[in-house]
Amino acid sequence: MKVLLVEDDDGVAEALLEVLTAHGHQPRRVRHGADALTGHREADLVLLDLGLPDGDGLEVLHKLRRVTSVPVMVLTARGDERSVVRGLRLGADDYLVKPVRLAELLARMDVVTRRAAHRASAEDPPEEITAGDVRIDLAGRRVEAGGELVSLTAKEFDLLAALARRAGAAVSRQQLMDELWGDAYLAISRSLDVHIAQLRAKLGRPNLISTIRGFGYRLEL
Numbered sequence: 299m300k301v302l303l304v305e306d307d308d309g310v311a312e313a314l315l316e317v318l319t320a321h322g323h324q325p326r327r328v329r330h331g332a333d334a335l336t337g338h339r340e341a342d343l344v345l346l347d348l349g350l351p352d353g354d355g356l357e358v359l360h361k362l363r364r365v366t367s368v369p370v371m372v373l374t375a376r377g378d379e380r381s382v383v384r385g386l387r388l389g390a391d392d393y394l395v396k397p398v399r400l401a402e403l404l405a406r407m408d409v410v411t412r413r414a415a416h417r418a419s420a421e422d423p424p425e426e427i428t429a430g431d432v433r434i435d436l437a438g439r440r441v442e443a444g445g446e447l448v449s450l451t452a453k454e455f456d457l458l459a460a461l462a463r464r465a466g467a468a469v470s471r472q473q474l475m476d477e478l479w480g481d482a483y484l485a486i487s488r489s490l491d492v493h494i495a496q497l498r499a500k501l502g503r504p505n506l507i508s509t510i511r512g513f514g515y516r517l518e519l
Contacts, residue, residue, distance in 0.1 A: 302341035331358035
């Protein structure tokens with residue numbers, strides 16, 4: 299399992315890296331919350347400390363949850379009830395207070411990742427989605443509108459696919475930018491607007507993708 303360890307304490311980080319590696323995991327350690335926001339896409343699990351040099355880890359958790367469902371386990375010395383409750387409400391999959399027993403940490407990691415895998419398998423989208431007379435073949439990366447093949451760039455197709463997988467539901471700008479540009483923190487908002495406009499023009503159905511003002515977009519069914 300690829301584990302992103304967000305921990306600024308060198309001693310704690312080294313001990314965790316050693317244990318994770320010894321148990322067959324592939325850990326990568328970063329010190330700052332900003333690094334977690336730009337590196338979470340390569341991880342199967344995030345271990346997140348709350349006392350980070352560039353801000354509160356709970357804010358990092360909040361930003362992550364706006365763009366990704368990757369499992370996040372809080373691993374911190376902050377054990378007061380208010381912090382625990384807030385962390386769980388912000389979307390942490392588990393909350394462990396240091397010092398943590400390593401065997402317990404490994405066991406909880408297994409539980410969290412199994413639970414996430416079960417959710418993902420239950421939510422697997424169909425390989426093909428139809429919206430009006432537009433047919434989106436996700437596996438074949440083909441799009442037809444009114445029976446005619448529509449030529450899209452790779453990025454345009456990725457954008458349409460991201461909306462199609464959640465067809466009928468509003469998708470936030472942050473989620474779309476993170477999926478397309480791989481960056482929950484520094485993605486360029488204007489790039490998304492340009493690609494939405496190009497996609498609408500090529501499909502020839504401007505009402506197929508609705509704008510949710512102040513939030514994002516929705517593919518209409």
